[in-house]
Amino acid sequence: MRKVAVLALGLVLVGLLAAGAGVPKIALILATGGLGDRSFNDQSYWGAERAAKELAERFGVPVEQIFSYVEPRSIADYEGYQREFARTGEYTIIVCIGFDQAPILEEVAPDYPDQKFVVIDAVADVPNVASVVFNDWEEAFLCGVVAGLWTKTNKVGMLGGMDIPLIRRFYQGFSQGAQWANPAIKPEDVLVRYVGAWNNPTLGKELSLEMYQAGADVIYGAAGKSHLGVFAAAEENPGVWWAIGTDVDQAWSTPEHADVIIASGLKRVDLAVYTEIMKAVEGTWKPGVIVYGMVSESRIGTGIAVGKVDKFPPYVVASYSEVDIPEWILDKVVEAAKGILDGTIIIEHE
């Protein structure tokens, strides 16, 4: 019994020494779409990686010692990973990416009350979780404005990953943006199709072709890896069919399609992840709901990449797109952004 007690004490001391070094540790659990979507997941990773690199330099240790990440293959894997990281008690903060992690986190987080968690894109109402949400409809509205002005057929489309509230809000923003910019577009002229998966670009391409063939000439992709299929579909008829990316300037992240991507919505997930990690390390981290977007306390986090120069930073910024967007369209986008900011444009969403 004594031996056990001594051993336990020894382990605690070793643990304290390791903690005494004060090197923070970060865990990142990505969404099921996984890295390589050149959009949402990759951007989350960049935010965490940036924080890890700065911290590694500050503490003089290799990045690997600070930063761990996992790519769950399915929703069923989330709980295991969340518990595995939390159980060690070593991590300063555990970052969970994706709306579908929130309900699981609501079960897991109360079991580890001293562990700080962050969840992106949905709210988990637990005292040790910070929930970061974005006004996705703002990014989508601006993309809708570009689509509405660019279309020659007065018909546009959106490819969604799944028919869920998060993606429906994208659609609501996109549809209202297109109609605000172009009165010839009626609600039924804004098509929407859902892939049912975030990592099935083959089906994404077929669905996009179907919308293009039905007369839509601009398609906005909000489907993770699946909407790489939108770009592939647009390439089948370049100069006639166009695409809009999501979350990251996809003319930059998929440069081979910079000839068909006219714009990309921006959602600064990287900024949110980076900020939350740094707050946890500095000791200023607080649980609760944090909103990013144009109409929020922070007034940052959403926008659009379109045109060759920054028109209205940080909301309307330059894109790597090779397509020449006329000045009058850009002016209208800036007008829309200003309207959202000052409240003259109100985007309805669920």
Added chain:
Amino acid sequence: MSILSLDLFLSALRLATPIAFVALGETFSELSGVINVGVEGTALAGALVTAIVAYFTGSPTLALLSALAAGAFLGLLHAAWAVYLRADHVVSGVAINLLVTGGALFSTRILWGWRGTSPSAATMNPWIFVGLCVLLVGLAQIYIFRTPWGLRLRVVGEHPHAADTAGINVNRIRLLYTVLNGVLCGLAGSFLFNNLGRFTDGMVGGRGFIGIAAMVVGNYRPLPSLAAAYFFGLVDALQMRLQAYIPSQFSIILPYLLTVVVLAGFLGRANVPKALGKPYLKEGR
């Protein structure tokens, strides 16, 4: 807007072709007595190798040949485990799936710095594959049921001891058709890459497993399996168009739901090769 259009059928053909390739490959290997659930991973390997070779050499033809070689290699691996080392066929197949999934993430990261996706690379016209598929299925139907080699293939899966007595090398036949299965899965993967112009780790997306289902519905015969694959492709193409009218949650499950329903109807009267999944031992009873 009419749902029944030429585009619908073209879309169905594109969606069905990888399934049909896998179904044909699995028909060959299962008739010889070898179950291979590694078809999903083998197709993914085919797509990955096509992407790598097309990207670095710029030659879609060389990329296709490499994909066939990669498929053959994985078929060889499966045959080594399942036929010669007498491992459980399903376990060996699952191992191949896991190996390729992990390998794909690893190699895309090493080669391009993006986990799970490749950049765009040179492609060939995917319709070549659609045509080739029909041709191969037709030839296979004749080969299996109208030639002495086809008879040997079937007897090895039905009654390996009788085949052995007749002087047929059972294990070598099984090796041969397992490798052929790998080659056809490689072809399926290569089509998927050429259709999209980019590799992504989810691009097979269950089409390998549906290929096995198509083979069962087709009752281990190439032509009916092709019909089953086309049926699945058609329903999938149809569900996309139905999304305009019914909630997507319902339309997306349609192809899978119908597969289950059709399978349930066919499974009872399938003539499964009698020695399927059983290793062959000369001294065995």
